[in-house]
Amino acid sequence: MQQFTADAAHELRTPIAAIRATVEAVENTASLSPEDVQDTLGAIARQNHRLAALVQDLLLLSRMDQKKSVDRHQSCCLNDLISDLVESLSVLEIAAPIQLTAQIRANEPLYVIGDENQLSRLIANLIVNALQYTPNGGIVTVTLEQADTHALIYIQDTGIGIASEHQLRIFERFYRVSGDRSRQTGGTGLGLAIAKAIVEAQQGRLKVQSELGKGSTFTICLPLK
Numbered sequence: 001m002q003q004f005t006a007d008a009a010h011e012l013r014t015p016i017a018a019i020r021a022t023v024e025a026v027e028n029t030a031s032l033s034p035e036d037v038q039d040t041l042g043a044i045a046r047q048n049h050r051l052a053a054l055v056q057d058l059l060l061l062s063r064m065d066q067k068k069s070v071d072r073h074q075s076c077c078l079n080d081l082i083s084d085l086v087e088s089l090s091v092l093e094i095a096a097p098i099q100l101t102a103q104i105r106a107n108e109p110l111y112v113i114g115d116e117n118q119l120s121r122l123i124a125n126l127i128v129n130a131l132q133y134t135p136n137g138g139i140v141t142v143t144l145e146q147a148d149t150h151a152l153i154y155i156q157d158t159g160i161g162i163a164s165e166h167q168l169r170i171f172e173r174f175y176r177v178s179g180d181r182s183r184q185t186g187g188t189g190l191g192l193a194i195a196k197a198i199v200e201a202q203q204g205r206l207k208v209q210s211e212l213g214k215g216s217t218f219t220i221c222l223p224l225k
Helices: 002-027 034-066 078-089 116-132 181-185 191-201
Strands: 075-077 099-104 111-113 139-147 150-157 205-211 215-223
Touching: 002 034, 034 191, 075 078, 078 099, 078 116, 078 139, 078 150, 111 215, 116 139, 116 150, 116 191, 116 215, 191 205
Parallel strands: 099 139
Antiparallel strands: 075 111, 139 150, 150 215, 205 215
16 A cells, blocks of 8 residues: 555656646746747646546546446447457557457357446557557457356467566556556556456456567456356
C-alpha cells in the first residue's frame, strides 16, 4: 500500500508539474506568437489527457476492487469480440508495420458470462501492449480455442520479451520493467493491472510466458457459459 500510494502520487504529480511549468513560462513571456500559443495549448492538452487517463484508470481499479464478481446475466461471444477487435485495431498507426491476425480455433461460438465492454478492454489492452513492444515487421497473433469448460485466448507477439525476474511483477500497479517504457508509449502504467482485475472478476486466470528477444505470450483462461 505504501509503494502504491507513493507511485500514484508520483504519477499524478508529473503531469500536474508539467502543466504548471508551461503556464508559468507563458506568464513570464511578454508576448506570444500564434504558433507559440498553439504549441503551449497543445502541451497543456497532452498533459491533461494523460492526467485524465490516469484518474480514469485509478477509478476503474477502485470500482473493481469493490466489485469482485460480474453480472451473471450478461453473455458475450468471444468469437465475435476477438474478430471485431483485431479488425478495428489493425487500422491503428501503431499496427501498420506489424502483422496482426486472429485465429479462431473453436468449432462453435464460445460464450462467457461478463460485461462485454470490460472483456473488450481486457483483450484490447493486451493486444495494444503487444503491438507497442513488437518491432516493425513483427507478428502479433490472437488465438481463441476451447479447453474443456474454459475458453483460452492467447495474445502472442514476436517482440522484445520480458526478463524472467520481471514476469511475476508486471501485473502490479505502476510496475515498469524499465522506468521510461510507459512514458514512451503514452500509457499510465496500469494497463496490465486492469487486465488482471478484469480476468479475476470473471473468475479466470491471466499468465505470461516470455523470453528476451523472442517475444511474449499472454494467456487468458475464462470459464465458459
